[in-house]
Amino acid sequence: xxxxxxxxxxxxSIEEFFPEVIFFAGTPFEMNRIILIRFLAVLAIVLIFWIGxxxxxxxxxxxxxxxxxxxxxxxxxxxxxxxxxxxxxRFLPLITxxxxxxxxxxxxxxxxxxxxxxxxxxGVPLVLALVAWAAFIYAGIKKHPGAFxxxxxxxxxxxxxxxxxxxxxxxxxxxxxxxxxxxLRLLMNMxxxxxxxxxxxxxxxxxFFTASQTNFFYSLFGVGTLAFGFVFTLFEVLVAVLQAxxxxxxxxxxIQLALAEEH
Amino acid sequence: MLNAVLAAGEETAKNPLIPxxxxxxxxxxxxxxxxxxxxxxxxxxxxxxLDERSAAIEGNMEKADEAQREAExxxxxxxxxxAEARAEAAKIREQARVDAQRIGAEVTxxxxxxxxxxxxxxxxAIEAERQAALVSLRSxxxxxxxxxxxxxxxxxxxxxxxxxxxxxxxLADLEADTSGKK
Numbered sequence: 001x002x003x004x005x006x007x008x009x010x011x012x013s014i015e016e017f018f019p020e021v022i023f024f025a026g027t028p029f030e031m032n033r034i035i036l037i038r039f040l041a042v043l044a045i046v047l048i049f050w051i052g053x054x055x056x057x058x059x060x061x062x063x064x065x066x067x068x069x070x071x072x073x074x075x076x077x078x079x080x081x082x083x084x085x086x087x088x089x090r091f092l093p094l095i096t097x098x099x100x101x102x103x104x105x106x107x108x109x110x111x112x113x114x115x116x117x118x119x120x121x122x123g124v125p126l127v128l129a130l131v132a133w134a135a136f137i138y139a140g141i142k143k144h145p146g147a148f149x150x151x152x153x154x155x156x157x158x159x160x161x162x163x164x165x166x167x168x169x170x171x172x173x174x175x176x177x178x179x180x181x182x183x184l185r186l187l188m189n190m191x192x193x194x195x196x197x198x199x200x201x202x203x204x205x206x207x208f209f210t211a212s213q214t215n216f217f218y219s220l221f222g223v224g225t226l227a228f229g230f231v232f233t234l235f236e237v238l239v240a241v242l243q244a245x246x247x248x249x250x251x252x253x254x255i256q257l258a259l260a261e262e263h
Numbered sequence: 264m265l266n267a268v269l270a271a272g273e274e275t276a277k278n279p280l281i282p283x284x285x286x287x288x289x290x291x292x293x294x295x296x297x298x299x300x301x302x303x304x305x306x307x308x309x310x311x312x313l314d315e316r317s318a319a320i321e322g323n324m325e326k327a328d329e330a331q332r333e334a335e336x337x338x339x340x341x342x343x344x345x346a347e348a349r350a351e352a353a354k355i356r357e358q359a360r361v362d363a364q365r366i367g368a369e370v371t372x373x374x375x376x377x378x379x380x381x382x383x384x385x386x387x388a389i390e391a392e393r394q395a396a397l398v399s400l401r402s403x404x405x406x407x408x409x410x411x412x413x414x415x416x417x418x419x420x421x422x423x424x425x426x427x428x429x430x431x432x433x434l435a436d437l438e439a440d441t442s443g444k445k
Contacts (some may be wrong), residue, residue: 042297128290187279
């Protein structure tokens, strides 16, 4: 976090996302607090869904209802809506995983003492985007063996001469831009959200405890930045849910497009 | 503000778009753990629950159907029984009516015959009385007449056959006279 040890104001920097290493320094298995926060998110998922589905009853209790609601959201509103019952069930584990992993790792950004999203470092968005990328290519190849790449790169119904233009566009948009946009959309949302919150709260700290010593009226600015920080914290909840939904939804849409490809 | 962010970004060698190996590795580990957790544990449990739930709903619907059928059968049975009871009642009523008519007729007939018989008896009795009265009257009138005549003639005529014949003739004349006057 930004500190004001010398009395001046320091805004948040990108170093926020590379905190000091805690375990296994110097190996490929380094752990810093963001990695530990991710583990915590995984633990939370496992605990909630393990307890929530341990003794499921036909008539659900309160906690089971909430867990069921979450699972049904991924199942009905994302998977089955777009892919239909049969394909929806095939890809359900993947879609559910993506949705809840992104959601839980996003939400750590506003949980006190964690205060940073597990998805605000490129690893998770990138890995999930690559999984989504592999999933839709797998779905396409499995559904239209031999014809998937041909259909994707040389769309039927386009005059042969236009393939000079169309094919490179299709190649880039389908196989390059999809994972890149998936990664960047999530990563940047979380990075910017975190930087904004740090900025508001460190400014509040600065106005209240440093600047107000020279002029008391600075603390009024502190009230303003605190209010903004509060509002943006709420906004981050929305962003966390929305980005999880968007990531899972786009993955499903890509799979759907691959399955529906003309042949 | 933005300048501060950018300035801070420029100072560092770290580029947030270049992934570190440890980042990729631990992200993948998290993903695999969650994937297997959902795939092998949570979603099968959920699927089992949904199957159970739909089975329960179907079972309930079947039970409801069964109850409906039973209720309908019972209703039909009751309706049939009711109709039967009605028919029975109508039959009994009809029977009672017929019986009443028959008994009424019998009673009437009996009473009529009784009356007839009583009347006949009465007539017979009256006739007998009349005959008896006639006979006694005749003998009395006879004896009276003889007594009267004996008194008149001064001698006893009572055991005389002639006297008796005379009285009889007199009476016969008298009868003929009265019947002739009628």
